[in-house]
Amino acid sequence: MTTENVDIRSVRTRRSFMQNAWRALKSAPPSAIFGMTVIAVYVLCAIFAPLIAPYGEAEVVGKAYAPASAQNWFGLDQIGRDVFSRVLYGARNTMGIAFLTVCISFTLGGLLGIYAAVTRGILDQVLSRIVDVFMSIPVLIFALMLLAMRPFDAVENWFGLHGTFSQGVKTILNLIFILAVLDSTRVFRLARNTALSVAVQDFVEAARLRGEGLRWVVLREIVPNILPPLIAEFGLRFSFVFLTIAALSFLGVGIQPPTADWGSMVAESKTLITFGRPQPLIPAAAIALLTVAVNFVVDWFLHKTSGLRDDK
């Protein structure tokens, strides 16, 4: 017999969101914990890059291609900048741009996808067919071609913003614009399909019949049910966009120097590899590690949310 004063009417008390999150974290497999640790370290590096980095982003500190030493952990690059500092700043630039791109693509693709699934009119048909065409070509090929067109120049013309942005910023805005639009087609497909499978269920019908508006149906009935797959998709899209940006920058058409970026850093120092020096592999490994980490966390999250929940 317990002596504690237990409220008999409530058989079990509901755990708060934070308690649930903590319980889930404690039971996470090692791979997911590894992934979350890596992501946390990357995010901290990205935010506090100027405080951690011993040298500036574009600061020339010594002779070109100097090997690693106690002062310059990863050596110096082709014009004598500290590679360690640039890797830290690169975390900020590459991850920041990828994150911004995915946020835009989710806002655009997610909203349109849910709207198309709920209304199911001519708009749904038209958008779905357009998305079909866009999804029939790999993003990299499309992005390469559109990058040559520099669509942001057109945007600039329409709004009369000539001279507002420097060339470097414009290249980055172009990249974000193109990848966000291309990526939003993938988000649209997922958001529409998951929302559609929820929208035909009885509880949505019930909400409609009792006279709830579109806003209520979407926000209170549909969104909570499609949130887990969308969050998982956010992680996967992030690693995909991140890889695409790295590839484009590596090819010399993405983020332009002197901005530190992992893809272009590999391209800039690639001659070193033919002398057997591993320096170009450092930013490349940083990219690979982050993608693996994100994949681990997403795997665990999907497993967690798609399976039976123990607290229900």
Next chain:
Amino acid sequence: MHPVIRTVLQRLGLGLLTLFAVSVIIFSSLELLPGGFAEAILGQGATPETVAAFNKSLGLDRPPVTRYVEWLGGAVQGDFGKSFAGAGGWREENVRFVSDIIGPRFYNTFFLAALTALIAVPIAIALGLFAALYRNGWFDRIINSVTLTTIASPEFFVAYVLVLIAVGNKNGFAAVLPDGWGPMVKPFVSWIPDLPPLATVSKGTPFWEHVWKAILPAITLTLVIVAHMMRMTRASIISLLANPYIEMAKLKGLSPRQVIVRHALPNAWAPIATVIAFNLAYLVVGVVVVEVVFTYPGIGQLMVDSVGSRDMPVAQACALIFAATYILLNLVADIIAIVTNPRLLHPK
């Protein structure tokens, strides 16, 4: 009409329609450019006369629909018009035709893709088969984590690791390892052949030399696509082994080998063929980065170069070729799936 033929025809029609829509997008992206193309190529300071001459020499002064029909008509016959590089209308002999530039490079890219497929497909099927048979064993676990890593890595990371190995075995990894370790690892790496880190081939390169020089790019692509292919093969075989007739065969007392060879494999070819066609389509993306890493003169590198110099006819032609290949391979995957589906083959 037989339902299989009808479905295949429907799918073919859909593929053609998609390709048509893609060609419209690729072509019309040129029209998006503010201020016209001439200004972008000749610079903002170009006089109206120069711009007009440039436009006239490339036929850009005619309405877009006419140009699209001409472009598509030409593209179907392998003629993609004139390159912007060297164009300007002053000298006729400077004008280069896109198809002349693309021709030899198309052969090179096809060569690389075929070489990759030859290496990758048998390895992927064998690995997938073994991973499915010894599911959750140590072999499966190792293969699983290795493939997950190669899938998540950018292609240039895999490529440069290979280059480092190819280059490093010459000097015993002197720059990678601490002092004194070089001679210790030497016996373990001396079997690695001295592979060329750059795949510089030209038109007159003999066949076997071409193979030898393209071997490192091919291994890179193999590592990337084997991962996808092997995981999908493993998944399809595992779902196949869950069928009741496999259990029946086991209960009859057949040896595991007979169960696999006689009962599982004949039904597995269809999904495996689909997986192969689907993954070869992935080569379209991989080839772009890998060609640049190894400076291999293929279409991928050409496309990147033309995007850098804004030579739009070349970029468009490359994009169209890549898109057509991608759509075609996906179509093949779909058709294999349709044709081998017993429910469609034997309609009620």
